[in-house]
Amino acid sequence: xxxxxxxxxxxxxxxxxxxxxxxxxxxxxxxxxxxxxxxxxxxxxxxxxxxxxxxxxxxxxxxxxxxxxxxxxxxxxxxxxxxxxxxxxxxxxxxxxxxxxxxxxxxxxxxxxxxxxxxxxxxxxxxxxxxxxxxxxxxxxxxxxxxxxxxxxxxxxxxxxxxxxxxxxxxxxxxxxxxxxxxxxxxxxxxxxxxxxxxxxxxxxxxxxxxxxxxxxxxxxxxxxxxxxxxxxxxxxxxxxxxxxxxxxxxxxxxxxxxxxxxxxxxxxxxxxxxxxxxxxxxxxxxxxxxx
Amino acid sequence: xxxxxxxxxxxxxxxxxxxxxxxxxxxxxxxxxxxxxxxxxxxxxxxxxxxxxxxxxxxxxxxxxxxxxxxxxxxxxxxxxxxxxxxxxxxxxxxxxxxxxxxxxxxxxxxxxxxxxxxxxxxxxxxxxxxxxxxxxxxxxxxxxxxxxxxxxxxxxxxxxxxxxxxxxxxxxxxxxxxxxxxxxxxxxxxxxxxxxxxxxxxxxxxxxxxxxxxxxxxxxxxxxxxxxxxxxxxxxxxxxxxxxxxxxxxxxxxxxxxxxxxxxxxxxxxxxxxxxxx
Numbered sequence: 144x145x146x147x148x149x150x151x152x153x154x155x156x157x158x159x160x161x162x163x164x165x166x167x168x169x170x171x172x173x174x175x176x177x178x179x180x181x182x183x184x185x186x187x188x189x190x191x192x193x194x195x196x197x198x199x200x201x202x203x204x205x206x207x208x209x210x211x212x213x214x215x216x217x218x219x220x221x222x223x224x225x226x227x228x229x230x231x232x233x234x235x236x237x238x239x240x241x242x243x244x245x246x247x248x249x250x251x252x253x254x255x256x257x258x259x260x261x262x263x264x265x266x267x268x269x270x271x272x273x274x275x276x277x278x279x280x281x282x283x284x285x286x287x288x289x290x291x292x293x294x295x296x297x298x299x300x301x302x303x304x305x306x307x308x309x310x311x312x313x314x315x316x317x318x319x320x321x322x323x324x325x326x327x328x329x330x331x332x333x334x335x336x337x338x339x340x341x342x343x344x345x346x347x348x349x350x351x352x353x354x355x356x357x358x359x360x361x362x363x364x365x366x367x368x369x370x371x372x373x374x375x376x377x378x379x380x381x382x383x384x385x386x387x388x389x390x391x392x393x394x395x396x397x398x399x400x401x402x403x404x405x406x407x408x409x410x411x412x413x414x415x416x417x418x419x420x421x422x423x424x425x426x427x428x429x430x431x432x433x434x435x
Numbered sequence: 436x437x438x439x440x441x442x443x444x445x446x447x448x449x450x451x452x453x454x455x456x457x458x459x460x461x462x463x464x465x466x467x468x469x470x471x472x473x474x475x476x477x478x479x480x481x482x483x484x485x486x487x488x489x490x491x492x493x494x495x496x497x498x499x500x501x502x503x504x505x506x507x508x509x510x511x512x513x514x515x516x517x518x519x520x521x522x523x524x525x526x527x528x529x530x531x532x533x534x535x536x537x538x539x540x541x542x543x544x545x546x547x548x549x550x551x552x553x554x555x556x557x558x559x560x561x562x563x564x565x566x567x568x569x570x571x572x573x574x575x576x577x578x579x580x581x582x583x584x585x586x587x588x589x590x591x592x593x594x595x596x597x598x599x600x601x602x603x604x605x606x607x608x609x610x611x612x613x614x615x616x617x618x619x620x621x622x623x624x625x626x627x628x629x630x631x632x633x634x635x636x637x638x639x640x641x642x643x644x645x646x647x648x649x650x651x652x653x654x655x656x657x658x659x660x661x662x663x664x665x666x667x668x669x670x671x672x673x674x675x676x677x678x679x680x681x682x683x684x685x686x687x688x689x690x691x692x693x694x695x696x697x698x699x700x701x702x703x704x705x706x707x708x709x710x711x712x713x714x
Contacts, residue, residue, distance in 0.1 A: 151535070151536070151537040151538065152537075154534075154535025157530050158528050158543065160584050164584025165546070165584075168558075168584065168586050169550050172561035172565060175564070229453070233450055233453065236450045239446060241447055247454055252703065253457075253461065254461070259641075260663065260688070260689055262684075263689075265666055265670055265682070266460060266463075266682070268670070274477065276463060276479070304460075360551075364554055364556070366647070385555075389648070392559075401560055409557050412554055
């Protein structure tokens with residue numbers, strides 16, 4: 144009995160750093176964030192409790208906020224499916240035991256490592272200039288970064304370009320699909336397309352779920368490219384939520400209001416992932432009968 | 436049979452083409468840093484007419500007062516302790532979660548995982564105010580301290596999964612041989628955990644190296660700027676004129692990551708595959 148107690152104490156001792164870190168850098172900030180969202184706190188000076196005024200202001204006065212939410216939603220709808228489709232196609236081709244697989248893996252994975260950096264955002268600004276290499280290469284005269292129609296797409300390309308990590312996950316999942324299942328399906332006369340939808344896709348659906356959730360969270364958090372490449376413009380067409388929250392907080396010094404906005408983003412993320420998990424019941428297939 | 440070969444060839448060509456599109460911007464960036472500004476703007480050729488090093492020399496000097504030597508040193512001063520603290524604290528915490536049964540183990544583990552869902556935007560404002568009260572603004576403490584206190588649930592999760600795959604009999608045997616619980620961790624488990632720890636180091640290096648939002652908020656004096664802020668400053672100052680300087684510095688700033696990637700490729704792939712798939 145005493146030894147068990149000692150073991151328990153040791154367990155707490157080992158996770159102690161995390162408990163401190165969790166309280167100090169996660170739980171307390173989270174609670175404070177909500178508290179601040181009910182105040183008119185600015186970067187300096189006193190502040191007072193103003194109830195849900197910030198939230199009312201969000202829904203009644205702030206037109207930019209609706210724009211930012213809509214831009215964020217458009218961004219997710221554009222980036223997440225494109226990224227996953229590319230990742231899946233390439234992973235499937237690579238799993239056909241093609242020669243030079245290591246070189247391909249390197250080529251596809253390298254952008255994922257560098258894509259989040261300011262260096263790549265700078266590169267995008269140079270490549271997509273009106274007189275830049277992209278227009279010269281494909282012979283167009285599009286104002287990629289200056290035209291509200293194209294700006295969000297151009298930024299989204301940076302994100303889509305980083306499909307490498309999803310690809311590696313798909314690749315690992317595809318390797319685990321038992322060969323005899325394919326053979327059995329072929330003997331039963333199923334065509335390639337049917338095999339893909341009836342055998343491959345269900346078997347990798349858990350990884351698909353993981354990728355969708357992770358990529359959605361990533362897309363929501365993306366910030367560097369919008370800030371560096373376009374700065375939210377032109378005409379706020381790339382002013383995604385993360386950027387708006389930053390500007391309201393640290394440029395306009397309106398910390399209380401920005402906190403309220405961040406809670407809107409948080410609740411949106413929770414609803415979205417809740418929705419994804421809810422629907423996953425119908426399309427995710429666990430080969431061991433579920434329940435992990 | 437012929438049809439099968441045909442499909443293989445098409446697929447091969449397809450992924451080669453996509454692969455070239457993937458890598459082209461990076462190759463272009465490399466060569467652009469040797470080009471003159473007019474060439475960057477107008478020429479379609481990938482290779483520069485002649486290799487011109489002036490972009491590197493001028494770009495490195497940056498504003499003059501602080502050069503990229505300073506920015507590189509700053510980046511290392513941020514990254515190295517952050518990575519070391521992360522890997523040590525996460526390993527210890529993961530050991531606690533994976534090997535000890537205490538009240539609330541499962542609950543706390545669940546709480547830890549759920550913090551993954553909290554977006555950065557929610558935490559950044561209260562953290563800023565907290566660090567201001569601590570007097571940590573314009574220092575590197577906001578990077579080091581969360582690392583020291585294991586605020587990276589994803590890494591802890593990855594190591595817990597890895598530890599659960601190591602048979603407990605090993606611990607028991609070591610205990611009989613007279614190891615205490617800490618020695619079991621350092622002598623028995625850490626050598627086995629090494630691949631997982633290396634992959635944590637790699638990812639934490641990349642994230643911290645590329646991090647832009649946190650330095651932007653916490654660091655305000657140029658003397659303490661890491662590379663990400665220095666590049667961004669260059670973009671502001673140059674105002675669409677000195678593209679070759681910006682491209683050369685962009686190249687230089689990601690070069691260490693590229694080298695690391697080629698040296699440690701094996702761990703990259705293992706890291707993603709193991710952290711993402713188990714569980």
